[in-house]
Amino acid sequence: MKRAAFGLLALLALPACSAETGTSSADAETISSSACEPAVFEQTPLTHCVADPARHRITTVLAPEEGPPWRSLARYAESRDSAPVAFAMNAGMFDEQGQPIGYYVERGERLHTLNRNEGAGNFHLLPNGVFYGSGSEWHVGTADDFADNVTTRPEFATQSGPMLVIDGNLHPAIAHDGESLKIRNAVGVDAEGRAHFVISEAPLSFGKLARYYRDVLKTPNALFLDGSVSQLWDAGRGRIDGGPDLGPLIVVENRATGGSEKAAP
Numbered sequence: 001m002k003r004a005a006f007g008l009l010a011l012l013a014l015p016a017c018s019a020e021t022g023t024s025s026a027d028a029e030t031i032s033s034s035a036c037e038p039a040v041f042e043q044t045p046l047t048h049c050v051a052d053p054a055r056h057r058i059t060t061v062l063a064p065e066e067g068p069p070w071r072s073l074a075r076y077a078e079s080r081d082s083a084p085v086a087f088a089m090n091a092g093m094f095d096e097q098g099q100p101i102g103y104y105v106e107r108g109e110r111l112h113t114l115n116r117n118e119g120a121g122n123f124h125l126l127p128n129g130v131f132y133g134s135g136s137e138w139h140v141g142t143a144d145d146f147a148d149n150v151t152t153r154p155e156f157a158t159q160s161g162p163m164l165v166i167d168g169n170l171h172p173a174i175a176h177d178g179e180s181l182k183i184r185n186a187v188g189v190d191a192e193g194r195a196h197f198v199i200s201e202a203p204l205s206f207g208k209l210a211r212y213y214r215d216v217l218k219t220p221n222a223l224f225l226d227g228s229v230s231q232l233w234d235a236g237r238g239r240i241d242g243g244p245d246l247g248p249l250i251v252v253e254n255r256a257t258g259g260s261e262k263a264a265p
Contacts, residue, residue: 034236035086035252038201041212045201047232048217049087051252053136053193060091060106060156061249062098069098071245073233084253088233089185089197090226092131092160093123094247102159103130103146104248115159116143122224125173128161129223131187131195131250138195140188140221142166158225158248164188164210165222171210178205182227187250188219196222197250199232 035056036049051058061076063069070076073088093101101123103114118124127142132154141149142163163171164186181203188196196217200209206224213222231241 034234036232036234036237039198041216042208044204044208046212047199047201047234049089049197049199049232049234049252051086051138051195051197053138055255056086056252057136057255058133058138058156058195059251059253060104060158061088061251062100062104062106062111062247069094069247070249071098071247072242073231073240073246073249074242076249076251077233077240082235085233085235086252086254087197087235088249088251089199090229090231090246091248091250092158092225098245098247100158100248102128102161103143103157104159105132105154105157106248108153108155110153112159114143114147116147122227123161125162125171127163127166127171128159129163129221130157130159131189131223132157136193138189138193140219140223142221156250158250160223160225162206162224163221164206164224165214165219168214168220170207170214174206174210176211177207181205183230184209184227185225185230185232186213186222187225188213188217188222190217190219195252197252199230 036047039046039048095101100112101115102112104112127144129140129142130146131140133139134155143159165188183200183203185199186209190196196219213219229244229246231243233240
């Protein structure tokens with residue numbers, strides 16, 4: 001899938017650059033502060049972003065107070081102060097209008113109920129799951145586990161599917177390295193409570209992405225977010241992907257900075 005990138009840092013005045021590297025000290029400092037880093041797994045390039053509960057907070061975002069969904073990381077970025085943002089990604093599956101098709105909570109308000117229906121497509125390759133949390137506690141679990149054990153509405157939540165890793169095991173219906181190769185992204189939470197977000201920089205299979213979570217990131221549970229439409233806003237590196245219209249978004253902010261959205265124009 002072709003993805004356009006917009007250099008947000010290029011909008012700023014350009015500082016002097018190093019004669020040896022061509023990289024300014026300001027740019028180098030910004031990149032070093034990014035929560036996202038390149039990675040490679042079985043010859044496939046990835047970008048791996050880490051949200052640490054000690055440093056970050058997570059929210060889900062769908063639309064301005066009045067109006068349709070943002071449908072784009074760039075449109076959302078234009079609406080707010082970008083300084084607090086560490087990174088953002090598409091948050092899960094959605095319908096033609098950009099509305100979530102599964103459980104979705106934003107700032108403690110439930111906008112869509114848990115979807116446990118059977119059907120076709122990746123979302124219904126059961127078990128699917130929910131990424132959710134409140135404050136500095138974040139979790140990934142199957143939809144059934146969520147329904148059975150979560151009794152208090154979280155501050156944020158998004159349902160997608162399929163699960164990639166379930167209690168340390170790969171989803172039983174996912175092949176080791178299937179023929180379906182797409183740009184994909186996912187999320188998993190490790191034993192220390194950190195959320196690991198991965199987006200592939202080249203098409204890869206469900207199985208390879210699942211094994212990266214199980215074998216390298218060692219997250220006991222990991223959830224597929226989407227494929228083909230997958231996009232990343234890495235504020236630290238000035239990257240903001242374009243592509244097909246999106247639905248809900250996951251936004252990771254730096255706790256120390258604070259910040260709020262600008263008033264809608």
